[in-house]
Amino acid sequence: MSITPFAALPAARSGPVFRGRIxxxxxxxxxxxxxxxxxxxxxxxxxxxxxxxxxxxLALDDCCPVTFLPAVPDGPDGGHTALRxxxxxxxxxxxxxxxAPVLSDDWSGRIVSTHSRDILRDLDRHFGDGAVRLYPCSAxxxxxxxxxxxxxxxxxxxxxxxxxxxxxxxxxTLLAALGELDRRLTGAEFLVGQELTAADVELWVALVQxxxxxxxxxxxxxxxxxxxxxxxxxxxxxxxxxxxxxxxLDLDGIARRHHGRCQGLEAAGAAVQILDWAGHAADxxxxxxx
Numbered sequence: 001m002s003i004t005p006f007a008a009l010p011a012a013r014s015g016p017v018f019r020g021r022i023x024x025x026x027x028x029x030x031x032x033x034x035x036x037x038x039x040x041x042x043x044x045x046x047x048x049x050x051x052x053x054x055x056x057x058l059a060l061d062d063c064c065p066v067t068f069l070p071a072v073p074d075g076p077d078g079g080h081t082a083l084r085x086x087x088x089x090x091x092x093x094x095x096x097x098x099x100a101p102v103l104s105d106d107w108s109g110r111i112v113s114t115h116s117r118d119i120l121r122d123l124d125r126h127f128g129d130g131a132v133r134l135y136p137c138s139a140x141x142x143x144x145x146x147x148x149x150x151x152x153x154x155x156x157x158x159x160x161x162x163x164x165x166x167x168x169x170x171x172x173t174l175l176a177a178l179g180e181l182d183r184r185l186t187g188a189e190f191l192v193g194q195e196l197t198a199a200d201v202e203l204w205v206a207l208v209q210x211x212x213x214x215x216x217x218x219x220x221x222x223x224x225x226x227x228x229x230x231x232x233x234x235x236x237x238x239x240x241x242x243x244x245x246x247x248x249l250d251l252d253g254i255a256r257r258h259h260g261r262c263q264g265l266e267a268a269g270a271a272v273q274i275l276d277w278a279g280h281a282a283d284x285x286x287x288x289x290x
Contacts, residue, residue, distance in 0.1 A: 018090060018102075020112040022122040030105060030112050032126035034063045037112065039119070040083055040102040044071035044253030047116035048101045050205045054120045056244035057196060058128045069100050071253025072260050086111050117147065120198060134198040142192045146199035150206035153177035158210055162217025164265055171218075175225055182229035189235075204245060207236045212254050212277065216262075216270040223269035237280050246281030 022030045022037070030037075039055065041048035048069075055066060067082075075081045079097025087098040090111040103112045103119045113119050124134040135143060153173050160170035181203065184191065192199040215223050227233065240246045 018111045018114045021118060022126050036107055037064050038104050038106055039064060039066045040069055040100055041066055042069040042071055042100045043248045044250045044257040046205050046209050049248055050201055051101050051116055051120055052248040053201050053245050054134055057132050058123060060123060060127055063127050071250055071257050139192045139197055143197060143199045146191060146202050149177055150202045154206045154210060158214035162214055171222055178229045178232060182232040185235045186231040204236060204239045211274045213258050217267050218269035220268040220272050223272040227274045233275060237275055240277055240280035241283040249277055249281045251278055
């Protein structure tokens with residue numbers, strides 16, 4: 001089992017990251033067997049939302065069951081008490097909070113991985129039926145670029161732009177990224193290629209976070225500038241009505257999680273919602289949130 005030391009992690013995560021991988025045969029230790037593995041997800045967390053959407057796109061309910069966790073961790077250290085036994089079984093004298101997401105091995109009662117993108121890649125590679133491929137070989141480079149763009153030029157830039165006093169350079173980076181994506185999606189249904197891929201999951205989750213979390217710390221002018229990308233937000237709205245996307249939106253949970261963790265000041269942009277996420281998610285025909 002590979003564990004990333006505390007010091008190597010981003011500040012947003014205060015515990016170690018388990019980086020086990022599911023392989024193709026017994027030599028890997030974790031080989032692909034239906035119903036051997038279980039996901040533990042809080043969909044109010046962007047990592048959990050990303051995996052939940054990918055899991056639904058791959059139709060893995062029977063193959064890899066999911067345990068959904070509370071939006072706000074219930075442990076005194078900021079972790080989930082339900083995950084504590086898994087963490088303690090996987091790391092001797094584990095000192096930190098038991099954080100989600102987790103891919104666990106029901107055979108051993110231990111954690112395989114807490115790294116969301118590794119988890120999604122392994123589910124796609126070893127358990128998908130091929131009808132949907134989140135990581136088609138021809139698109140790997142483009143998907144990796146989308147991951148970087150969403151993490152740095154949208155997520156990190158929006159966070160920096162919303163800090164007290166603001167960061168004009170960060171706002172410029174954010175708007176440049178949104179402008180590029182808007183041009184790319186003008187006349188296109190998906191971000192990469194002709195089918196839904198992990199790039200669409202990444203971008204949609206980043207846009208959910210931008211409008212439900214980061215917007216609260218931007219001024220009104222900045223939010224209007226963010227909203228001024230019609231093709232991009234029409235794309236977000238369309239995916240919210242998709243049965244693998246919208247039903248996983250826990251807007252109340254996202255708000256409670258944000259207010260429980262955030263130490264920043266609310267700005268005028270909090271009053272300028274870009275999309276009616278609840279309304280668009282309710283358009284999903286015959287589907288209710290799990």
